[in-house]
Amino acid sequence: MRTHFIAIGGAAMHNLALALHNKGYQVTGSDDAIFEPSKSRLDKKGLLPHEMGWFPKNITSDIEAIILGMHAKVDNPELLKAQKLGLKIYSYPEFLYEQSKNKTRVVIGGSHGKTTITSMILHVMHFHNIEVDYMVGAQLEGFETMVHLTHENDFIVLEGDEYLSSPIDRRPKFHLYQPNIALISGIAWDHINVFPTVDNYEEQFAIFVNLITKGGIIVYNEEDQAVKNVVEATQNTIRKLAYQTPNYKIVNGVTLLETPEGSMPIEVFGAHNLNNLAGAKWICQNMGVDEADFYEAIATFKGASKRLEKIAESKNKVAYKDFAHSPSKVSATTKAVKNQYPDRKLIACLELHTYSSLNAEFLKEYQGALDAADIAVVFYSPDAVKIKQLEEVTYDQIAQSFQRDDLIIYTNPKQFKEFLFAQNFDNAALLLMSSGNYGGLDFEEVKELMG
Structure with a gap:
């Protein structure tokens, strides 16, 4: 069965492409940009598009199924050609x-x-x-x-x-x-x-x-x-x-x-x-x-990747990375680390990165979410707000939302990194919560810091 992926490079999409290839399907795909690890994994199986971009010539009448990824837009040239040919178009879950x-x-x-x-x-x-x-x-x-x-x-x-x-x-x-x-x-x-x-x-x-x-x-x-x-x-x-x-x-x-x-x-x-x-x-x-x-x-389950994932540990220091971004998850994760290490100083850092967390109206949901931390830090990028075409979130709105007088707020990646690397981590636990990377923070450097 010939199956074509429009936006094959996404985390979910490329994994489905690999699964179908392994099942014996004939798989092709396209995308305008593909990053690691998707790029290498697709290349290894011969599924990486020869050139980046959308090409209507890829869409032919012998394709039995088109799988459309969220990264594609409604006016995608390949999608329009598939619709014109009357091909069966599936969403990923469908x-x-x-x-x-x-x-x-x-x-x-x-x-x-x-x-x-x-x-x-x-x-x-x-x-x-x-x-x-x-x-x-x-x-x-x-x-x-x-x-x-x-x-x-x-x-x-x-x-x-x-x-x-x-x-x-x-x-x-x-x-x-x-x-x-x-x-x-x-x-x-x-x-x-x-x-x-x-x-x-x-x-x-x-x-x-x-x-x-x-x-x-x-x-x-x-x-x-x-x-x-x-x-x-x-x-x-x-x-x-x-x-x-x-x-x-x-x-x-x-x-x-x-x-x-x-x-x-x-x-x-x-x-x-x-x-x-x-x-x-x-x-x-x-x-x-x-x-x-x-x-x-x-008893042998160590956790899912990026879900309260231990990234570094030495004698009296430990660092965790977590995908948490919703208020309830941020609160639960912060409390969990504090309860696990009650005698250590907990430095909890949260990057506001998603549509919801960067929405001024939604921000009030974060009230008390970082209360379990000894040092609470919030990072957000004004550029991310602009890219997502949201109304600008202000420093004061964030400070007011979390209802914590000693909350530390950064908008500059360089200044956030300088703050982090200036901390004394003796007898401390570091918790980095984000679905992003704090404007380019190298987690390998964080591991060395905790060594």
Whole structure:
């Protein structure tokens, strides 16, 4: 089957291209810019476009499926040619559904935690040599790609993103999967550029629950009131399985999880990660893994890439990098690191980088998010605000939003780096939270700093 990707270079798109190539499909693609690691990975399989740009000549009538990435625009020349030829055009999630409609679909949704929970499930399956198809939003240790598709596997585990499907399909991605088994980890208003109100955002999760197949299962975090409300309100004929944060304790910097067999040391930490673990356990049990086998496997789970990822550690210093950007995740992550190292000075740095976090109206949601830190720093780039064509966010608006008198704010990457490298990290924990890189911060240099 010949399949052509418009915008093949994206993190998700290039992984799907690799997965289809591995499955035996004839794959071609185009993009106007492709960066590492996508570039090398596509090149290795012979899938890297010969030249960058959009070329209508790439689109011919023998193509059986066009997969359209979010990076493409509605007036993309290749898209217009495909429409003119009447070719079948799929969004990324729509095509994943086509690949999995005869499988048991397990979809992990939530404003935060979905990558970690999906990663936990896949780690457990991998540990016990249970083969499943999957799509996850982070590169995992022991897995070649973020997408894996076969003809024979019974289950597919999908990370269910609530963002838009494609430039021409404005439905949230997770509305297209029609899960047999689903999970919602938490609901906290996000993607303000697409969902302008809290009610509008929460409605997307209600639709998701209603799209679960009849007789299916919803696993949900009952500690999150918005999740509880959505699940309890549904009229869909599905089983409802609630979970909550399990009992645990921290002894000498090690998190011990309470299990039926006694206390068990685990690699991940923080109440939010233990909550994620409880959700993953329910899913794995409904996929045929018993409780004892789950605990055996999860003890070796070190976390998903960029999710509370330890990047450096020496005798009395430690540094973590985290993808956190939503207010609830920033708060949970900051508290987790402080609870894990209560006797150390916590220096927590947050880059405001997404559409929502750079929106003046949304900023007030961050009130108290950095309260657990001893030193709290916020970095944002006025250039990023301009690029995203948002109204300018002021220093005073940020200071007011976080409601913390000693908040340190930087807009200049050089000055932020100078501040960071001037800190005394003896008996300290550094937490860098961002979906960006603080205007070009070299994390390898940070590792040397903590050496």
